[in-house]
Amino acid sequence: MNFDYTEEQTLLENMVTSFVRDDYDWDTRCSIVKTEEGWKEENWKKFAELGLLGVPFEEDHGGLGGEATDIMIVMEQFGKGLVVEPYMPSIILAGGLISKLGSADQKNSIIPEIISGDRRYVFAYAEPQSRFDLFDVKCSATLDGDNYTINGFKSVVFGAGMATHLIISVRTEGDQRSKSGITLFLVDIKSEGITLQNYPTIDEYRASEVVIENLSVSKENILGELGNSYEAIEEQVDLSTIAICSEAVGILQVLKDSTNDYCKNRKQFGQPISANQAIQHRLVDMMIEYEQAKSILYMAITADLNNPDERRKAASAAKARIGKAIKFVGENAIQLHGGMGVVDEYMISHFFKRATMIGILFGNVDFHMKRYIDLTQSNIQSINEEDGINLS
Amino acid sequence: MDTAFSSEDLKFQSDVREFISNNYPKELKDSIGAKRKTGKELSRDDLMTWHKILGKHNGWSAPGWPKQYGGAEFSPTQKYIFEQECARAECQYIMPFGVNMVGPVIYTFGNDEQKAKHLPGILSGDVFWCQGYSEPGSGSDLASLKTSAVKEGDHYVVNGQKTWTTLAQHADWIFCLVRTNPEAEKPQQGISFLLIDMKTPGITVRPIKLMDGSHEVNETWFDNVKVPVENLIGQENMGWTYAKFLLAHERSGIAGVARSKKALERIKQIASAEMSYGEPLIQDPAFKSKIANAELELNSLEYTELRTLAKDSAGKGPGPESSLLKIKGTDIQQMVTELAMEAVGYYANPHLGTTLSNEYVGPDYATNLSGSYFNFRKASIYGGSNEIQRNIIAKMVLGL
Numbered sequence: 001m002n003f004d005y006t007e008e009q010t011l012l013e014n015m016v017t018s019f020v021r022d023d024y025d026w027d028t029r030c031s032i033v034k035t036e037e038g039w040k041e042e043n044w045k046k047f048a049e050l051g052l053l054g055v056p057f058e059e060d061h062g063g064l065g066g067e068a069t070d071i072m073i074v075m076e077q078f079g080k081g082l083v084v085e086p087y088m089p090s091i092i093l094a095g096g097l098i099s100k101l102g103s104a105d106q107k108n109s110i111i112p113e114i115i116s117g118d119r120r121y122v123f124a125y126a127e128p129q130s131r132f133d134l135f136d137v138k139c140s141a142t143l144d145g146d147n148y149t150i151n152g153f154k155s156v157v158f159g160a161g162m163a164t165h166l167i168i169s170v171r172t173e174g175d176q177r178s179k180s181g182i183t184l185f186l187v188d189i190k191s192e193g194i195t196l197q198n199y200p201t202i203d204e205y206r207a208s209e210v211v212i213e214n215l216s217v218s219k220e221n222i223l224g225e226l227g228n229s230y231e232a233i234e235e236q237v238d239l240s241t242i243a244i245c246s247e248a249v250g251i252l253q254v255l256k257d258s259t260n261d262y263c264k265n266r267k268q269f270g271q272p273i274s275a276n277q278a279i280q281h282r283l284v285d286m287m288i289e290y291e292q293a294k295s296i297l298y299m300a301i302t303a304d305l306n307n308p309d310e311r312r313k314a315a316s317a318a319k320a321r322i323g324k325a326i327k328f329v330g331e332n333a334i335q336l337h338g339g340m341g342v343v344d345e346y347m348i349s350h351f352f353k354r355a356t357m358i359g360i361l362f363g364n365v366d367f368h369m370k371r372y373i374d375l376t377q378s379n380i381q382s383i384n385e386e387d388g389i390n391l392s
Numbered sequence: 393m394d395t396a397f398s399s400e401d402l403k404f405q406s407d408v409r410e411f412i413s414n415n416y417p418k419e420l421k422d423s424i425g426a427k428r429k430t431g432k433e434l435s436r437d438d439l440m441t442w443h444k445i446l447g448k449h450n451g452w453s454a455p456g457w458p459k460q461y462g463g464a465e466f467s468p469t470q471k472y473i474f475e476q477e478c479a480r481a482e483c484q485y486i487m488p489f490g491v492n493m494v495g496p497v498i499y500t501f502g503n504d505e506q507k508a509k510h511l512p513g514i515l516s517g518d519v520f521w522c523q524g525y526s527e528p529g530s531g532s533d534l535a536s537l538k539t540s541a542v543k544e545g546d547h548y549v550v551n552g553q554k555t556w557t558t559l560a561q562h563a564d565w566i567f568c569l570v571r572t573n574p575e576a577e578k579p580q581q582g583i584s585f586l587l588i589d590m591k592t593p594g595i596t597v598r599p600i601k602l603m604d605g606s607h608e609v610n611e612t613w614f615d616n617v618k619v620p621v622e623n624l625i626g627q628e629n630m631g632w633t634y635a636k637f638l639l640a641h642e643r644s645g646i647a648g649v650a651r652s653k654k655a656l657e658r659i660k661q662i663a664s665a666e667m668s669y670g671e672p673l674i675q676d677p678a679f680k681s682k683i684a685n686a687e688l689e690l691n692s693l694e695y696t697e698l699r700t701l702a703k704d705s706a707g708k709g710p711g712p713e714s715s716l717l718k719i720k721g722t723d724i725q726q727m728v729t730e731l732a733m734e735a736v737g738y739y740a741n742p743h744l745g746t747t748l749s750n751e752y753v754g755p756d757y758a759t760n761l762s763g764s765y766f767n768f769r770k771a772s773i774y775g776g777s778n779e780i781q782r783n784i785i786a787k788m789v790l791g792l
Contacts, residue, residue: 001705003699287790291716292692299691320688
């Protein structure tokens with residue numbers, strides 16, 4: 001048993017670490033988020049050159065065939081740099097759906113283009129009423145000859161402004177909240193009938209509201225089977241959830257370490273504030289939360305993610321537990337930075353904001369606690385008279 | 393990353409499981425089970441029988457000891473597996489005072505006579521040890537201890553009082569920190585480590601009753617107790633070094649993950665039998681959420697422990713991170729004992745098995761659960777309070 005990286009994984013980590021250090025220092029990052037586009041296309045090309053865009057894809061299509069650990073390595077380092085390029089939305093989530101559901105033709109034509117950086121897909125799934133329920137889909141399609149006509153509205157689609165294509169979840173049959181009858185469509189983002197309203201998010205990423213009006217899509221652009229996409233959506237969102245948990249662990253490390261350094265350097269009443277036990281114990285509790293978050297992430301990435309129930313449990317356990325750590329470490333990082341914590345100018349608030357938004361993405365603590373409970377706690381258990389509570 | 397055990401470790405796991413199922417006496421299980429249900433104290437036999445059985449099997453009573461001293465010399469992973477299997481089977485745990493505490497001090501710092509005299513009895517479980525560290529005025533600030541030992545010819549004369557002496561009522565021997573040089577510059581410098589036979593005249597043991605009514609700990613008084621000089625471990629006034637060494641050993645298995653897991657399973661069983669709002673309590677959203685919360689903490693802690701174990705196996709040593717395991721482990725134990733008490737509603741109230749009540753009321757599973765809750769407030773206090781553990785992490789890990 002070990003938690004070591006393979007040689008290739010260590011190389012991957014070193015590569016992403018040096019990218020963040022050399023090409024993504026704090027000032028560079030700040031200048032990127034102030035631009036109109038909110039990202040730097042050159043960085044995407046660099047990701048392609050480094051092979052990062054191919055990490056989760058099969059080797060047959062030019063990818064690296066990476067697994068949860070490899071994705072964790074990339075996301076954790078991206079977290080430490082608050083990298084705003086839409087890696088998770090495009091490569092992990094949308095890319096994962098295409099790998100999972102694409103026909104041979106679709107995969108052969110699309111995946112190499114994704115890996116080369118020429119195409120970027122993002123997945124438009126959330127709607128104003130759906131909250132975190134992936135099956136709550138009103139956006140609908142009617143069949144007219146060989147083409148579907150799609151109408152609907154998708155909310156807070158991360159990275160849509162940087163995308164070349166969308167994957168849209170559409171109800172082709174059933175009730176608004178039915179798990180069956182959901183179909184995925186691949187569309188060019190410039191298609192007539194798609195209007196984007198782009199905006200920055202509080203954590204300086206970019207998202208869009210997507211209005212879909214009489215969008216005409218041919219049957220050939222269905223991804224996966226008609227009306228039968230829910231399970232794949234849930235699976236890819238679970239894996240993406242674990243990916244953003246990895247990003248969160250990277251961010252938590254920065255929050256914890258920076259706060260530690262700050263408290264050692266900040267002097268009040270003639271001594272560093274870290275000389276106060278009230279501060280020391282808070283820092284220790286932040287460190288414990290960070291370690292516990294990292295541990296449950298390791299539990300998730302080493303779980304049997306091919307088994308649907310194990311995967312669901314792993315994703316929800318990690319997201320719920322890490323969500324709590326985000327709140328504790330994040331809020332205390334700000335508190336211990338005092339006035340420096342609440343200003344825009346100093347980097348700590350940016351890490352706090354990103355971590356907090358990750359806390360909401362794909363479901364907050366309450367949502368994942370409930371899902372975890374539904375997966376684990378509903379069975380009545382018979383009492384074993386021989387047992388007793390024996391902790392001592 | 394590979395969280396699977398190696399095939400050798402899996403083989404070891406099945407050997408341990410098989411050994412336990414073939415050798416853990418049913419009468420012992422019944423005796424301990426009945427006493428727990430009725431709130432009665434465990435006897436010395438209850439506490440030591442399993443130790444004695446393990447002592448006859450390849451040194452399994454001393455998993456961490458080197459083979460040369462009769463121990464099992466398990467690898468860190470084997471130790472972990474062994475503890476896990478014992479917890480899973482709900483075996484009575486091995487008293488730590490001999491095997492985990494004084495034993496390693498004796499084989500590391502003791503002389504050949506001391507090793508020959510004491511190690512076999514610790515291994516076999518024939519000799520019951522207790523710990524003489526804390527004093528009424530020396531809790532977390534252990535080095536301020538006052539019990540004195542004055543050398544007179546071929547023996548020391550010991551005077552003073554130790555407290556929180558766990559299970560001293562059963563003990564044959566006590567290892568004590570005593571002050572041999574009251575004039576030393578720093579309080580740590582005048583301390584020595586003495587082994588004392590509990591039958592020596594002048595020793596008095598008085599029970600301290602805990603808030604659940606149990607008798608686990610004692611006051612131990614020393615009134616002109618004569619201790620032969622050959623019972624001094626190592627050098628005079630070097631006791632603090634040995635004491636610190638011992639504290640590092642004390643921490644192994646301190647997270648108690650496997651036992652807390654077992655307890656959570658038990659709570660789910662109880663919550664299936666208890667009713668709330670006309671439905672089994674296990675279906676109550678508020679209660680379910682507390683169980684899930686405890687489970688997530690426990691899952692995280694399990695992986696924190698495995699990470700520590702992996703580091704330890706790679707020879708990097710567990711280090712002060714073990715303070716984290718102590719803090720979180722005892723947090724969870726307290727969470728779990730509270731949930732158990734909460735699960736049984738009104739039947740948390742009856743205090744059974746005392747001299748005032750010989751009648752038993754309520755469901756069997758409810759007996760003494762509130763007692764456990766009250767008893768386990770100790771967990772965040774003993775072994776270095778959780779505040780002291782935070783001080784250790786602040787200093788040793790965070791460099792504050």
